[in-house]
Amino acid sequence: MDYELSDAHKLIRDTARRIAREKVAPRAAGLDESGEYPDDIFGVFAEAGLLGLTIPEQYGGSGAGFLALALAVEEVAKYCNSSALILLLSALSTQPINLGGSDEQKREWLPRSAAGAVKGAFCLTEPNTGSDAASLESRARRDGDDYAIDGEKVYISGGSVAHYVCFFARTAEGAGGGGVADGAGAISAFIVPTESPGFSVPRCDRKMGVIGVPTANIVLADCRVPAANRIGDEGSGFKTAMLTLNTCRPVVGARGLGLAEGAIAYALDFARQRQTFGKPLVDHQAIQFMLADAAIGIEAARHLVYYGAHLVDQGKYQREHAPHLSIAKTFATELANKVASDAIQILGAQGYMKDHPLERHYRDARQLMIVEGTSQIQRLVIARAMIKGELAYW
Numbered sequence: 001m002d003y004e005l006s007d008a009h010k011l012i013r014d015t016a017r018r019i020a021r022e023k024v025a026p027r028a029a030g031l032d033e034s035g036e037y038p039d040d041i042f043g044v045f046a047e048a049g050l051l052g053l054t055i056p057e058q059y060g061g062s063g064a065g066f067l068a069l070a071l072a073v074e075e076v077a078k079y080c081n082s083s084a085l086i087l088l089l090s091a092l093s094t095q096p097i098n099l100g101g102s103d104e105q106k107r108e109w110l111p112r113s114a115a116g117a118v119k120g121a122f123c124l125t126e127p128n129t130g131s132d133a134a135s136l137e138s139r140a141r142r143d144g145d146d147y148a149i150d151g152e153k154v155y156i157s158g159g160s161v162a163h164y165v166c167f168f169a170r171t172a173e174g175a176g177g178g179g180v181a182d183g184a185g186a187i188s189a190f191i192v193p194t195e196s197p198g199f200s201v202p203r204c205d206r207k208m209g210v211i212g213v214p215t216a217n218i219v220l221a222d223c224r225v226p227a228a229n230r231i232g233d234e235g236s237g238f239k240t241a242m243l244t245l246n247t248c249r250p251v252v253g254a255r256g257l258g259l260a261e262g263a264i265a266y267a268l269d270f271a272r273q274r275q276t277f278g279k280p281l282v283d284h285q286a287i288q289f290m291l292a293d294a295a296i297g298i299e300a301a302r303h304l305v306y307y308g309a310h311l312v313d314q315g316k317y318q319r320e321h322a323p324h325l326s327i328a329k330t331f332a333t334e335l336a337n338k339v340a341s342d343a344i345q346i347l348g349a350q351g352y353m354k355d356h357p358l359e360r361h362y363r364d365a366r367q368l369m370i371v372e373g374t375s376q377i378q379r380l381v382i383a384r385a386m387i388k389g390e391l392a393y394w
């Protein structure tokens with residue numbers, strides 16, 4: 001087992017680290033205040049090739065892979081989780097096409113996504129179905145050479161700034177996820193350009209954290225797309241959605257990992273300066289234990305996240321590998337919440353104030369245990385694998 005990153009991975013990590021320090025960090029608090037999508041940071045990522053890491057070379061990306069993306073996301077998340085989400089969306093929005101799309105669809109959308117010429121979004125969640133995505137209610141009806149799509153999606157990251165969305169809709173009755181193993185479900189995936197007639201964004205949400213990336217409500221009303229925009233076969237959409245989420249889970253974990261690292265590093269700097277009872281905070285054992293607990297969690301999370309991303313790069317993201325990807329996501333995102341909370345505690349009242357970034361990290365961390373499958377749903381995946389004997393310790 002080789003625990004060293006390759007030179008190529010180190011180069012991507014170092015590039016992302018430099019961009020994070022020089023370009024992202026100075027913008028982080030402002031994005032949180034204004035809620036304006038940072039086109040400048042998106043542009044910087046595009047220029048550095050960070051939006052095409054998971055897109056194959058033949059379609060304009062670098063094909064560097066998911067470990068490379070996780071490394072970049074980790075660096076950026078040390079300072080700004082909205083910006084880290086922008087990087088993650090570069091994969092979440094293109095993976096349905098990458099995994100299930102035709103050569104023509106890939107040639108049309110992937111090179112422009114890698115270059116930052118277009119942005120995409122991933123539209124699965126609906127008002128009545130979040131965790132139970134297979135019960136989604138949006139419908140796509142075949143009409144000659146087109147599909148007419150009707151439906152409402154909620155909480156769509158980047159939905160209001162996207163040029164296209166990957167939209168999941170029912171093309172048949174019955175269990176959406178039924179026959180996932182052979183791809184014969186009732187749900188299909190579509191590429192819907194946001195300029196299509198019938199596509200609208202009625203509103204964006206007011207929310208707790210990750211304010212720099214809008215979370216949009218999206219409505220399709222008799223929205224027509226060519227049948228050629230269907231991703232894969234009719235009925236393969238649910239499988240495409242689940243595989244997309246599986247591949248991205250370690251990257252969500254990387255958002256948590258980087259956040260934890262940034263939060264505790266900030267608290268340590270503070271604890272070196274601040275004196276109580278005649279000595280620096282770092283000399284109090286209770287503070288040392290919070291620092292050490294954070295380091296223990298961070299080192300464990302890093303191994304889980306890198307291993308998960310490595311599995312994805314090996315093509316191991318199908319159902320049988322899902323528990324490892326869920327473990328990486330759950331551990332790292334829950335760690336982020338614990339460490340952000342402890343970091344505030346180390347600063348005391350100052351940690352609660354907007355003069356420091358920790359209250360922002362704390363609010364941002366909360367999102368991570370909900371998105372792309374809640375912590376509870378990850379635990380279902382893990383427990384089911386244990387019960388079936390697929391994740392065995394005996």
Ligand SMILES: Cc1cc2nc3c(=O)[nH]c(=O)nc-3n(C[C@H](O)[C@H](O)[C@H](O)COP(=O)(O)OP(=O)(O)OC[C@H]3O[C@@H](n4cnc5c(N)ncnc54)[C@H](O)[C@@H]3O)c2cc1C
Nearest residue numbers: 122123124125129130131155156157370371372373374376
């Ligand atoms: C900021 C933000 C951005 C998002 N971005 C996107 C996006 O880009 N695209 C997209 O499609 N979606 C997005 N989502 C939606 C997100 O994926 C869903 O919120 C998530 O899947 C949970 O669905 P829900 O909110 O409907 O909760 P529900 O499914 O209603 O669940 C409510 C609670 O019950 C628990 N629960 C549900 N079922 C079970 C069960 N069987 N066993 C135990 N516990 C259970 C859940 O864990 C949760 O705690 C985003 C959400 C947020 C907050």
